C-alpha cells in the first residue's frame with residue numbers, strides 16, 4: 130500500500146487544462162544525471178561508472194549486452210525489464226518518445242523528448258529529474274527511465290496527447306520519515322525514494338481507464354486512489370492495490 134501517496138494528494142483537485150508547453154525553470158547549478166550516478170549520492174548502490182564520454186544510454190536488451198558496463202545501474206536494469214514487459218510496444222518505440230508534465234505542487238510544466246531512435250537523452254533525463262524532484266525539500270534524484278517508459282506507453286495507448294499531472298515523484302528519506310510520522314501505514318522504504326515511482330493523472334483520461342491500461346502493461350506496481358483521483362505506477366515487481 131502506498132498511503133503516503135494519498136497524503137501527497139492533499140486537497141489538490143484536477144486542473145482543467147495542462148496543455149501548455151512552457152519548460153520548467155532550472156534552479157541553480159544543474160547536477161547531471163551521470164554525475165549524480167558517479168558520486169553515488171543517490172542510493173544507487175555504488176553503481177559502476179558508465180563511460181563519461183558516452184552521451185547516450187542505449188535502449189533494449191541486445192544493446193544492453195553491448196553496454197554491459199552499464200548493467201549494474203539500477204535504472205538500466207529496471208529499464209530493460211520494463212522494456213521487455215512492453216515488448217509489443219517496443220517495436221513502435223523507435224523514433225521519438227516525448228512526455229508532457231505539469232507538477233501540481235510546484236506549478237512547473239515540461240514538454241520533453243527523453244528518447245530518440247532507441248536511446249535515452251541524458252539532458253532530457255536531467256530536466257525530468259529536476260521537475261520530479263522532492264517538492265518539499267528540493268532534493269533531485271535521477272528518475273528511473275523505466276518509469277518514463279511506462280508513462281510513455283500508457284499515454285500512447287490513451288491517444289498520445291495528454292499531459293501528466295504529477296502529484297508526487299521522488300521523495301527524499303527526510304520527507305519519507307516526515308510522512309511516516311504523520312501516518313503509521315507509510316512504508317519505511319518506498320520506491321518513490323529510488324526515483325522509481327510516480328503518482329499521476331493524465332489530462333483528458335479518466336484515471337480508472339488509465340489504471341486498466343496500466344494493469345494490462347504488467348510493467349510494475351499499480352496503485353489506484355479513486356478518492357484523490359490519481360494513479361501510482363512504479364518499476365517494482367508487478368502488484369496491484
Ligand SMILES: [Zn+2]
Pocket residue numbers: 131134321326327328361362
Ligand atoms: Zn505513489
